[in-house]
Amino acid sequence: MRLSLSDINKIGKAEIKINGLTVIAGTNDSGKSTVGKMLFSIIKALTNSKDSSKSIDDTINTKVKALYRNLIAFDRLYHTSIKKDIFGRTLSPNIAKLIKSQDKEVFEILGRISAAMEEAEIKPLHKAVVNNLISELLDLMRESGTHEGMLKRELQAILKAEFMNSVCTYDTDRSTIVFSDESGNKELSVHLSDNNITEVKGGDGCFFDDVTLIESPLYLHIIDVLSSARTFNEDEREVFASLRPLVNYHIKDFAKKLESFKYSIVNSQIHNDDIENINSITGGCFSFDEDSKNILWIKDNKKFQVVNVASGIKSFGVMQMLKGIDSINERKILIWDEPENHLHPEWQIKLAALLVEQASKGIPILVTSHSPYFIQAIRYFSNKMKMEKFVNYYMADEQENGTCIMNDYTEDLNKIFFKLAQPMNSIINIGL
Incomplete structure (x- = not known):
């Protein structure tokens, strides 16, 4: 699959291949997250409008x-x-x-x-x-009855809810989104102006069954609040505004999936190798407790409230839970925004190994990162698992006008490492 963006938010131009495992590198405020959020929005719109x-x-x-x-x-x-x-x-x-x-x-x-x-x-x-x-x-x-008309309406609503009605790059007359297979035979093209979709073509084929975007595993201990929150385009026509908190579309989607873990048969009856592998890293697992009616962390037969569990454990916990409810498979893409956050370098490496292993099993994954530790780990395990041909690396390069171009550095990863490690290199010799 290929996602092409032009004048979308911070991104001037991007052409991203979804070919197994895709890594988007860059500094803060460089448009990395925009790629993931746009891919999420496109897939959600396509799947929601399938019927x-x-x-x-x-x-x-x-x-x-x-x-x-x-x-x-x-x-x-x-x-x-x-x-x-x-x-x-x-x-x-x-x-x-x-x-x-x-x-x-x-x-x-x-x-x-x-x-x-x-x-x-x-x-x-x-x-x-x-x-x-x-x-x-x-x-x-x-x-009614027009596929492109319904897709246009669905995508407009999702973009509004996901980007808070701020999609297009400032001072641009026309923004474009193209999502296609490798041959270009099945292509969805979208044109926007002033944050509104002006034209939708194609999109008859649905490439995936679902998508999950993980922004932060810390949402795990407030999933009840987030799953009942509203998105930007919900309830806007109500006479009396709701007092529910306002969240992005992907956050509510993520929370609802984690909440469904409580009722999952998989949660209590099935333990596959992937879940056992995840649990072996942290030494415990998340499980629904019938007595308290809450999701708890279980370790050595002891139960802990989620709010008291370390942030790093939550990172592996959300993977365990999403795998447990079958929200991640070869037809359901995973997008993870800076998964290295809250993790010690040792666990960054273990999470990288886990993600490469999942990609090797056919699960499409896109991650953003600003950690040279994490990206080097992706590189190492991709080589070890013979996945290097199916991993693509991109980096956001800033332009004079404030936008960024997503360049393909798959064949020259040293440029990514040099840019991400430069701040540390500038201070490492102080006092020597």
Whole structure:
């Protein structure tokens, strides 16, 4: 697979091959994370829209429910009767079915709602909420049955939730995303302007079944909070804003997967070689405790609360849990942002060995890193496991305009090591 980006956030240009294990190196604020977040967003949009009809139905139902709840709330707030006049006393409107069937009656119903809102003495802000929902429902009616139209809507929502509506590079007129197989026969191309998607072509083929992005294993001890959090595009049409915390799309996705570990059959009944290998490194394992109804760290038959477990152990713990619920396999790509964080160099090396081993079993992996220890370990174990042909290394090189170019340094890793080790080299001889 190949991901090409142009004028996306900090990235001026990037062409990244997903060919087993992909390493993105660079300093802080160089756009490394953007590559992973964009790959995550693309795969999520493709998988979510695989069943276009279901996605359309779910989206229409969500919008209709939001419209219905808002009308009820406004009737109470302004002492009007718009909902009752248009829908009577029914508990739920049949407008969703009309939209899905592209029935002309839907235009009459939505028109009556717009007219009633215009005549009522309601704040412009609240009128805009309803009018925008009506406009979106009409768009859905026109786009239903169109794969590219649904994919465009899905990807726009995910990009908004993942990048907090800040996708394009500043002062650029046009940004592009291309995701394709090696031959280029199955290609998805996306054009954006001012953070909005203007065109989507292709994307009929779905390359992966799922994707997981690990930003920090420290989220492990607050998964209950994060799994119930909201993303940037959730609940934005609600009259009364939710008090739930706001998180990126990948964080909520990650938390929900870890939370599902509690109910996994694999968790209690299956122990494969990969999980046993992970547990042997840390000397223990994470498990769901039926008595406390919590995920606990178990070592030497002793139970520990997750919050009291070392950060490094959590790094291997999330791998154990994701493997346990089958969220990582040859059809489910793993993206890990700076996995060396919180790890002593010895465990950086062990984690690198684990990731190379997983890649050798066919699991697609992309990692970002600014650790020469970690990258050298990837290089060593790739050679040892005869995986060097399937590992690609890139580094973010800054440009004068503030953007970065992702250059391929697979054949010249010394340039990566020189750049990452330069700060240490500049102080290592002090006092000698």
